[in-house]
Amino acid sequence: MKRQTKQNWSIRRAPGAVGTFLLARIKALLRFLQLGKKSGALLSMAVATAIYTWFYQWEFALGVTIMVLVHELGHVVAARQKGIPVTAPFFIPFLGALIMLKRNPRDAETEAYVAMGGPLLGTIGAFVSFLIGLVSGHAMFYAIAYIGFTLNLINLLPIHPLDGGRIASTVTRWLWVAGAAGGLFVVIYLRSYLFFFLWLLFVWDLFSKYVMYRGRTADYSVWGKIEVPYEEIPGEDWMLKPFRENVELPYRAYSDMEGKLWVEIEWEEAGAVKPVKMLEQGLIRSVTGLKVERRWRQSPKMVVLRYQIDYEPHENENYYKVPNAVRWKFGLGYGALAIALFVMLDLVQNLMASEGGFFQSLRK
Template structure:
């Protein structure tokens, strides 16, 4: 049984939605700013802050962005301590931000350590905002702290891909069942469609992994395309000969120094070797063509080969084997942090109520 995942995005793929700026324009802007690899993070941070400012005053919008940034920097610091390279944070308005690990951790304990870094440092950042409000009397800092505590508490829910779901894997995977039940209450409380989608995907993943595919490996599929200009196709009469479809394609696979798996697809009829970066490590089962298109009316004229890669995700056999002491350490830390966040939320709520409530704090 196959579970479909998103198609692999190639550099020459067409955007699926209309945007205000072209991709070339954005690249030009980033080159102009000369911000290097951090340009995407800074630009997304600025965009998120601007969107928040549209709904709230700029001081609160900036404070929320800082709370999210502190949380993500906690992940970055923890990942560096474990020697795992990560990307710069990318901000997504009203969803927070994310970082991507450039190399997968080798065990659940390492994954949990990196996951714990975000809520731990994020809670410290929110507590600093609370203290500033306490000593200055500015209720705006209470509102910022309230958002910070809430974001970090939600992230502790034992649901993948939230931090709590990754921490739970080092304690006991039965917490995922609790997350499936508790997540439903969170959906009802938050009344968020996006959180409902996240919860539904998590529940389906559990059902698929431990019930549908129990005892056997699940097979995944991904898709992409290869575009070759007409003038690069070898031969004189190639346009009269139909290209093969639904046929196996020769390939070779390997991993680079960052732990990323690549598949070099050999399209022999077009004399092209096309590299594809896989979304995750896996055992390649087959690579074959699904469709060939001749695009005569565009410039330059190209032939497009659409392909499909079937693979089984690689899982380390002893990935979830965590020493008992480490399990207790993560379990106690996880529970203590959750309790602390509940207490701090109640405390900051009390302080805001004394000054007129959350929205009154925003108007001050």
């Protein structure tokens, strides 16, 4: 390994210093504009664009960010059409972006509808970029369209948590098997450790659900902690008594209006009650207090209880029951969109080849 000179080190460090400066200014601007919950989305979008700009010219970087934004807005529009509230898109550089549903879909058809919205609107956005390049003669728009078509095609792979995996649940769950097999070839082609990790999780989930635990349900666990300040603990002699560990705690489970499962844990010895929002619906098996810690060196002084919630995920037997007409509708739409993306990718690649290739197109 070659030793870097101080001059080279300073040059490499400059982007980090500039990025830190820009982040501080952007945060101050967002606070000034009082953008509230949208500030995180705008900030992450600005950061993603800035990082892309470090590797490519700013016009291309902005175009890629817009392609990702259009894809996510497709999910937002589809979710709102189904009456499901969602979060603003959050951008993750080189990974895309994500939105979170604030309420679970009531059935596989609704889930597929929301999933289809992203690739559909994203493909339209990429096609608009392609048309702009065709009319204006600027090859850079071909490169932006290429990224857009590629992004949406990859998302159509029938692998959870990609959009294609959610659409496949409405068409036929056998597509998941095809996704498990085809996903390995995509991993080899992309040489992406992250995609390999997603593929591995998907394959393990299929194996555990349909092979390891077929015909029976698997129990899951979540962990957390309850923190109680010293002054809020009832009784004057509690310091002289040890808190019990590895014991079951009383709890109350309920669902809110948005269909989220909550577990209200009661730690009687410390006089504390903590509500915990679960990631999914399920049957609570037990809540156990594992270990108690006395943090008397910090301020304020705290007593901390580590707990474990064991539960069995709830599987709605009617969730995947979809009318045949709906299966055909999503199947034909899914296939037609995939074919259209393949055709457009081939066309854009040929146009970029005539311009000298992808990177040469960025300079035009």
